[in-house]
Amino acid sequence: MGKAVAEQAAWDTAKEKGVDLVVVNPVLVLGPLLQPTINASTVHILKYLTGSAKTYANATQAYADVRDVALAHILVYERPEASGRYICSESSLHRGELVEILAKHFPEYPMPTKCKDEKNPRAKPYIFSNQKLKDLGLEFTPVSHSLYETVKSLQEKGHLTIPKQEDSIAVKS
Template identity: 80%
Template sequence: MEPGNVIIAAAEAKVRRVVFTSSIGAVYMDPNRSPDVVVDESCWSDLEYCKNTKNWYCYGKAVAEQAGWEVAKEKGVDLVVLNPVLVLGPILQPTINASIIHILKYLTGSAKTYANATQAYVDVRDVALAHILIFETPSASGRYLCAESVLHRGDVVEILVKYFPRIPSSYQMFG
């Protein structure tokens, strides 16, 4: 269900606050932003850039969140948005999601290289707690980034090798 429909339903039901889960994908994808600029809640992904690079995940997250803000304003709904980074932790479903695939590719050896890049991570339980805190804190407003740590991809591989010593450890940097 798109956020606009949820917000309309919330307005009709006289719900006092909607906490919407967006994504860091709606925030960080902007080639025009200087590397020296700290990405924060005021940042938005560049929609044209996302379209041109066929990054439909970031495009979809940004468009959905922007639509949510428009409908919330129109309907007078108190909307607060959480933008988590890559979410890891225990999964409820029996299938593997995109976040787990990010780690699993190193465990299976399907990734022979890793990028010279960093990635921000957050535990799913912290994301759940952030939702509760946002909902229960009357002064909460706007957007909130939700992150726990930022690791270089090489550090991720080192951590995995430590906990899973049988995984392939012949990774090359800058794949």
């Protein structure tokens, strides 16, 4: 809600001041971490890798790679034809699909295999159009690759240990 209010204020101010505003709206951002700490996006992934989430939600989430988000900002800044709003989203996944991708890349982690809500139909992913960014030349990184690189980065920065068969998984904050 706060982001929507801030964007509306930006549009109002731009109109008032006669500024040509172009907005890039990224969804949940994945990929290698620049900062040394865990952020909200990585917590979203960590809970499945550490075993703290015993089930996954009957929900969907849209994802984009951090490098794609950076390039989207560059493209809308440098291309004179850029205008309006740009949704920066590679794809939307059900949480079940997310844990399946993580389990495929990292079978050593205790991934949940059951949905928390098995009574209701599986939630359908949101469909966001990223065509405007594609038209500017952005080639999106597949979410599977972004997830892989997120986990590798968490391991390299010491936030996630690589488990041995008999070990439990440790997370450092």
